[in-house]
Amino acid sequence: MLELSDIDAFYGNSRALQGINLMVGSGEFISVLGRNGVGKTTLMRSILGLMDRVTGRLSLDGADISALRTHQRAKAGIAYVPQGRGILPRFTVRENLTLGTFAARSANGIEDWVLELFPVLKEFLNRYGGNLSGGQQQQLAIARALLAQPKVILLDEPTEGIQPNIVEQIEDVIVKLNREHKITVVLVEQNVAFARRASHRFALLEKGRVVAKGEIGELTDDLIQLHMAV
Ligand SMILES: Nc1ncnc2c1ncn2[C@@H]1O[C@H](COP(=O)(O)OP(=O)(O)OP(=O)(O)O)[C@@H](O)[C@H]1O
Ligand SMILES: [Mg+2]
Numbered sequence: 001m002l003e004l005s006d007i008d009a010f011y012g013n014s015r016a017l018q019g020i021n022l023m024v025g026s027g028e029f030i031s032v033l034g035r036n037g038v039g040k041t042t043l044m045r046s047i048l049g050l051m052d053r054v055t056g057r058l059s060l061d062g063a064d065i066s067a068l069r070t071h072q073r074a075k076a077g078i079a080y081v082p083q084g085r086g087i088l089p090r091f092t093v094r095e096n097l098t099l100g101t102f103a104a105r106s107a108n109g110i111e112d113w114v115l116e117l118f119p120v121l122k123e124f125l126n127r128y129g130g131n132l133s134g135g136q137q138q139q140l141a142i143a144r145a146l147l148a149q150p151k152v153i154l155l156d157e158p159t160e161g162i163q164p165n166i167v168e169q170i171e172d173v174i175v176k177l178n179r180e181h182k183i184t185v186v187l188v189e190q191n192v193a194f195a196r197r198a199s200h201r202f203a204l205l206e207k208g209r210v211v212a213k214g215e216i217g218e219l220t221d222d223l224i225q226l227h228m229a230v
Pocket of ligand 2: 083
């Protein structure tokens with residue numbers, strides 16, 4: 001279980017998150033929703049330990065991880081697929097994937113089940129990351145995160161700016177990771193239809209605060225109109 005208690009996060013003196021309380025059960029799928037600039041990415045970065053300053057308590061399976069460095073959080077079982085993918089363009093697909101394995105708790109190499117989720121990566125192992133399409137780069141970013149053997153995967157707008165024919169493929173894999181591989185998923189999403197189809201629970205952010213949360217069935221059109229319409 002991932003638990004955030006009274007989390008505040010800062011860029012310099014500016015407070016981007018205020019008093020975030022969120023509990024994500026093991027095996028659960030939660031979607032974090034909200035307009036541009038409300039703090040969704042900041043929340044992901046706070047969980048990973050990538051912010052300069054975060055206060056409050058963060059725990060994973062009962063252990064306080066607030067003081068751990070990012071690589072230690074990765075080893076503890078939290079993987080991150082950043083907004084914009086963050087793959088290394090001058091590294092091959094194989095090299096990008098190998099980077100993911102470094103964060104794994106046990107030596108694993110590039111596991112077959114991950115390549116089987118994304119056959120195109122298997123085909124392009126020797127291509128440079130930068131020569132893949134946007135959708136293929138996103139698949140690479142997800143595969144790299146999985147090779148770290150995570151308990152929890154954080155996905156920040158994984159289908160943003162991706163060709164529609166690949167979007168569905170990526171969405172199906174994300175659902176499969178949760179339902180079949182029992183990986184806990186924290187998904188940042190603007191696509192409400194996908195959040196509804198995939199999640200068990202949701203949290204809606206506004207100006208760095210959680211303004212609504214609950215079972216996904218409680219995510220009404222009124223809430224979406226109020227907190228997501230532009
Ligand atoms: N590096 C930074 N330095 C200072 N302020 C920042 C920085 N990054 C983000 N912010 C501010 O923090 C707030 C939250 O930004 P964040 O990127 O977390 O939003 P978001 O919900 O992920 O938005 P989007 O949907 O556009 O990705 C915004 O007001 C933003 O301007
Ligand atoms: Mg963002």
